[in-house]
Amino acid sequence: MWGAVLIAVGTGAAGFVPPGAAASPAVPPGARSGGSVAAGSAVMVTPDLPRFRTYAYGKGGKQRLDAYWRAPVKSARSRPGPAVLLLHGGYWIEGDKRDWKYVARRLAGDGFTVFAADYRLAGPHAVWPAQRDDALAALRFVKKNARRWNVDPGRIVAVGSSAGGMLATQLGTYGEGAKQVRGVVALSPVNNPYLAYRQGDAPDASPRQAKLRRAVVDLLGCVPGAGDDDLCWDRADDADAAVHASAGDxxxxxxxxxxxxxxxxxxxxLASALRAVGVPATVRTVTGAGHGTAQLSDPGVYPRILAFLRARTR
Incomplete structure (x- = not known):
């Protein structure tokens, strides 16, 4: 499915820009114009391609995000547009922002400026909440520099898959989530890491659930339930999005x-906790066993996501 999307939208120019680097307010660096090819009396017009550039939102090696936009991003009368922040999956210990590239290009084609962010992977030097801190930092970077891409900082939504879905729900619940993002789409989010830890120890646990259990230990930097470790329990609670549910989410x-x-x-x-405080939350189950972005192989999933994103960013 996504291979067809890649053919349709092509690739853009790539580059790297550190925080604070100058960028044209009208057309971000790296933009190129589309073209047309004549074939007899017919003319095939190639639409403007989504542009691509990598930015640093922090000093760490993983604190990078890829921006996808359609040029030109600004005209004399254009209204600032909506944006999507994408957060990849990978058990918090692996994965890459480029995992989202086909989805990012498709969303760019549907009118969004798209930012796919990396974040510090879990391990001894990056235990929770380092990953949430990075997601928040990436979001702040986009908002601070929104004029570069003619983005409305008040019309940003978060989309994540698996571990990234958990981070997206954290953006929507931590503090006053609605002030940070207008909405959240999460595919297979691991919203409760302690629940995942317990499920990975069940007699019928799959190899992937067992791997997720081990990854929770890497994420928290401790073994939840192993003795009376207040710090570990505090981290586990903090990593559960439902704990943060409030009316401002x-x-x-x-x-x-x-x-x-x-x-x-x-x-x-999580949905029950949100609804209890008056926040709309919809849970959908699709057929099959597709995890995270694999759900997009269902032809009804992307249109549902797109409709939600558009409704939240009007």
């Missing part, structure tokens, strides 16, 4: 596959 669309190794209970628990 962002509306959410939470999606799992019926056979997902991250069960839908991760999202039904």
């Amino acid at each position: 962002a509306p959410m669309l939470l999606m799992h596959a019926a056979g997902d190794f991250v069960p839908v209970t991760h999202s039904t628990e």
Whole structure:
């Protein structure tokens, strides 16, 4: 499915820009114009391609994000547009922002400026909440520099998959989430790491659930439930989005596959907590066992996501 999207939108110019570097307010660096090819009496017009550039939102090696936009991003009368922040999955210990590139290009084609962010991977030097801190820093960078891409800083939504879905729900619940993002879409989010830790120890746990259990230890930097470790319990609670649910949170669309190794209970628990304080939260289950972005192979999933994003960024 995404291979067809890649052919349709092509690739853009790439570059790297550190924080604070100058950029044209009208057309960000690296932009190129589209073209046309004559074939007899017919003319095939190539639409403007999504542009691509990498920026640093912090000093760490993983604190980078890729921006995708359609040029020109600004005209004399153009209204600042909506944006999407994408957060990749990978058990918090692996994965890369480029995992989102086909989705990013498609969203750019549908009218969004898109930012796919990396974040520090879990390990001895990056335990929770380092990953949430990075997601928040990436979001602040986009808002601070919104004029570069003619983005409305008040019309940004977060989308994440698996571990990245958990980070997206954290953006929507930590503090006053609705002031940070207008909405959240999470595919197979591991919203409750301690629940995932327990599920990975069940007799019928799959290899992926067992791997997720080990990754939770890497994320928290401790073994939850191993003795009376207040710091570990505090981290586990803090990493559970439902704990942060409040009336000021962002509306959410939470999606799992019926056979997902991250069960839908991760999202039904969060949705119940959000609804209890008056925040709209929708949980959808699709057929099959697709995890995270694999759900996009279902032809109904992307249109549902797009409709939600558009509704939240009007």
